[in-house]
Amino acid sequence: MIGIMKRDMNMWLRLTIVVAMLAGTGLILHSRGKAEVVPAAEPLGSFPSEIAQWQGATEVIPQSVLEVLGSGDFLDRIYSRSPNEPPVDLFIAYFPSQRNGSSIHSPQNCLPGNGWSPIELARVVLPGPNQTPMNVNRYVLAKDADRLLVYYWYQEHGRVVASEYWAKFYLVADSIRINRSDGALIRVMTAVGHDKGPASTDQRSLEFIQNLLPFLGKFIPG
Known part of the structure; x- marks a missing residue:
């Protein structure tokens, strides 16, 4: 119990430091009087x-969800390549600026709920x-006998980061260094097939990611 309390306290301490750094960055940039650099990007x-053998169908994101996400550009699209395997759900959230209160939400905060619970989390x-x-x-959620496999990362200014805290740190550093606060979350999610198991699901996800990566540069500025 004490270990859990210490871990939670450390998490909140890190979050408090990040928030303080963001606030300090805003004051520094305001005092400089410089307009933020917002690079051009293709709309999602x-x-x-x-994408390769996958054909996509766009999902409509509910207005209530868009209001929670804030000011940005978002894509939710289901990609399928065979009726014999579960499709892949691609979600991209791109924020041209994170200084107006809009910021990236971690899937660890958004996905659990409605009966889904996290059972695995690892860095790969x-x-x-x-x-x-x-x-x-690499994130796995469970609901009764069903499983969801999720891969996600943060991408900003040519940098790929797994840690939410490091993403915030680089956001602060780049806001000062190059006057940019744009960034993105990329999430790839698919159901674990009951017949073929986790290994097949990992292979499907990784094949999709490798085919996805070359397309991201036009939509997420480096």
């Missing part, structure tokens, strides 16, 4: 609906663009 609505290394290693999160 024009994201390819065909995947081959990124140009085969550069990138750290991402």
Whole structure:
């Protein structure tokens, strides 16, 4: 019990430090009188609906969810390649600026609920663009006998980050260094097939991610 309390206190301490840093950054930039740099990006609505063998169908994000997400550009699209396997759900949230109160929400806060509970969370290394290693999160949720496998990461200014806290740190640093606060969350989610199990689900997700990566650059500025 004491260990859990200490862990929660450490989490809140880190979060408090990040919030204080963000507030301090805003004051510094305001005192400089510089307009924020907001790089050009293609709208997510024009994201390819065909990725390798996958064909995508866009999901309508409810207005109530958009209000929670804040000011940004969002995509929720279901990609399928065979009727014999579960589809892949791609969600991208891109924020041109995170200084007006809109910021990236961690899937660990958004996904649990409605009977779904997290049962696994790990960091894994995947081959990124140009085969550069990138750290991402592998997250598994359960509801009765059903399982969801989720891969997600934060992407900003040419950098891929798994940790929410490091993403906030780099946000502060880049706000001061290059006067930018844009950033994105990429989430790839699919159901674990009851017949083929987790290994097949991982393979499907990773194949989709490898085909997805080359398209992201036009929509998430480096």
